[in-house]
Amino acid sequence: MIRLPSSLPVKEGKVSSMTLIYVVLIVAAVFYVLPIYTAVNTSLKDSKELMWGPVSVVHKPTLLNYVKAFGIIKRPMWNSVVITIFATIFSSFLGAVSGFGFSKLRFKGSDTIFLMIVLGFYIAPQSILIPLVRFIGKMGLYNTYGGLILTHTAYGMPITTLLFKNFFETLPTEIIESAQIDGCSNIMAFFRIALPLSLPGFAVVAIFQFTNIWNEYLFGLILTRGVNSQPLTVAIANLKGTTVASWNLQMAGVLLSVLPVLVMYVLFLKLIVKGLLMGSVKG
């Protein structure tokens, strides 16, 4: 079967509507990029220039802040990379497993249990902060990567389960059933059929989880101690100071911290596209 491109060109000849679309996209792009100007601008200033405020353009740009910031945040950045990658993989994978269960292996009451799990997504972290710290401490996981990974995995379960359940809903049950006729158990059906087909969904889930965990502050603050285990968000918050105000250093740190995430996005986006192309081959 010939595969048709999934996106079709806009009607040729309608130059004005094409231009309009580009204009809209550029306006949107400006909206998304403009605030970042203040951060970039500030990151290039030396301490003296800070007094003119974040909007006034820097006169003598310097890259010194980046060098200084990197020296301070490189260990926390590594901590964040480890914690985020593992927590993302675990919560995504476990979410796929649970989502599959809730979607294809229903039983009486499973929908209610599902609802209760989804509800867990809406819990405010501040309201369970103290019992969480107690528990992690008692498990001997305080101030370890494991503590944060476990915490983020657990709190990621509701959304990953939800997203995967939704995703598997769109997968026709016939595919599973026909595999079972061929002698596959549910477990094998999951690993061999459902999971590979869920790659685009997996990528969306992974981007969502990666972002949330990478940018998370409160748990990272409370469950770690010192620069060897604290995540990047905590280190960046500290760059500005309390009785001093080194905005330039902090903004440099912020912009440095964006890079690993962007790299992840590019990778995951490729995965989405690949998965979608795979998925469009049917029959």
Added chain:
Amino acid sequence: MKRKRESFLFISPAVILVALFVYGFITWTFNVSLTNWKDIGIYGRFIGFRNYERLIFQDATFHTALINTLKLSVMFIGITVPLGLFLAVLLDLDIKGKRLFRLLFLLPLSFSFVASASMWTWMFSPEGGAINTILKSVGLGWLTQPWITSESQSIMCIAIAYIWQFSGFATLVYYAGITAVPPEIREAARIDGANTFQLYWKVIVPLQKPATLTVLAMLLMYTLRAFDLVWLMTGGGPGTSSEVLSTFMFRTTFNRNHFGYGAAIGIFMFLLSLAIIFPFFKKLRGGRYD
């Protein structure tokens, strides 16, 4: 029987983790909310539901926080959903630089709250801020607003910051949904004589119901428990004009040391989420989509 056991096996990771980390812990919080625990180290005594009484019937700041949370949610969701869908449609069209735009729309997601809060405060500052400065420099000085320093506009500024930060998710989910529409359906529409606008409006967009549900579920999470941007941009101010439930709870618990009362706020927030999500998710029960 075997099927049920297998089901249990599959859903057990989610069930076990959520049972402990969510329901187990929230029970502790609930117990605390029934006491008058005030000040570290001096645990309170049982006072029943008096914290809740005071909260619901007597606390003006709580009412403000509740209304602000709802205002923020409506503004945020009301704009982000259509925006995400719209941008996803535009990205689906065959335009140059699609990859770049896609990445740009995801860019804000990669910034931590510390950054966004600072950047948007610098945008919304009435004197030295970017927005007013730009307006003045292009001769639109009459459009300048007090923005974040105004009691009436502060929550709107925060909503805009949230829209900036998270609309990328909406775009992403819709984009995945739109590109997953099988080419046969597009072909069929074309054959039926639909032009591009009709193709999207009548065929592709209506198919995004599942994506919309997903987007709403995600976005509701951000607004119902919105904390970081509000705390960092205004701290609930000026006055209490941008106070939301989670900042109110954090402040009560950790700045004012009313642990019992703060716990009650936390429980209320959880119940509020339940009340909002429940009817919404009734749709997912037995979920086959048409």
Added chain:
Amino acid sequence: MRSLKGMVGVLVIVVLVLLMGISPSVASNPNELVVYHWWTAGGEKEAVHALFKAFLKHYPHAKIVENPVAGGGGGIMRSQIKAMIMAGNPPDTFQITYGKGMIKSFASVLQPIDSLLVNFDVPKEVIEWGTVDGHMYGVPINIMQNNCLWYNEKLVHKLGIHMPIKSVDEFLSVCEKIRKEGYVPLAVGAGMGQKFWLGTLFETIMLAVPDGGAKVLKKYYAGKLDVTKSRAFKEALEVLRKLVVKKLVNSDFSALTWDQAADLMASGRAVFYVMGDWAKGHFTSMKLKPNVDFGYQSFPGTEGIFLGHSDCFVLPKGVKKKLAKDWLKFLTTAEAETAFCPIKGATPPRLDAPVKGIYDSMSIAILKKFRNPKVVKVLSQFGAPPESYLDVFGTAFSKFFQNPVVNDKQLNMFKAAYEEVFGY
């Protein structure tokens, strides 16, 4: 196929277990001192590191695990400490602002340290400031003056203003003159969640108004003032009202942080600025020169008063380490103060701490005021009232600034706030 899956599963578990142990453990090591503070960047970081270095000279086998946490003027760190204490995992020592009210908020989880304060030669007020129910719980390491008026020297000369200004009324009329010339008279910054800086402005003014002064402020922070009836309180609110209504402060004060307001003055867009004396460090970090670019005086009408503010370290309950007690003992020495205060830009608490050649002239002026027995010393909002004062009154003052009217409704609002902090 099955065995492959099994292998993958085992690998995952192994990795998991490895990860758990990969990070530094939390086992209580008697040679490690876990310290929490909020001096995370720049000059403040240098100062606390100098302090650590001086300490480690005496205890070379020791190691300091420091946990700097910025945010909320120390509020974020205090939140974290509370969570950890309630989870049964306190650090060995942590920083809080020194003062009866603040310490009392934590006293039930702290150990008294009276025995460590032998030969602690500080003014008696300093001891009185930090005594809770007859005991001392914290060692103050620095003293800062909060009732400071900073001004842009060049603007002051340009506008023909005679410094020092002697009274609040004179100050207000000078401000009105400045406004007519097109500059911001008084820069204020209480934005990005830090509403409590409005309280700093308020308490300074309350010292300066006719019926105000140190005694009234003390009573106020002790919870013994009736704010609806107090003349001093109303007069101070009146001054704030005038500042807002006559546009004598920058209109964007609720969007600016304290340092951005300081920058307004530093860059010549505003003339005056009220802030504690760490503002000096901020100005010098931007290469501004004391008495050339920026000037200092005690706030008009508060010449004979030192509104103090201090940081201390405490000893949580359950900490048995000798090293923690050694640390606190070290903090009482002149050596510690001299290692820390000059870099921090603060005044050492000890009366016998050396001065010559160590502090610049502006710091010495402040230090002399502190050591002068005739100057009345009173503690500021960061230490004297209970911890909740900062947040409750920060919000109350913020509301007042949005609606600057001195009437019964507003006074009742303040009264409710006062009761929330001191009462029930």
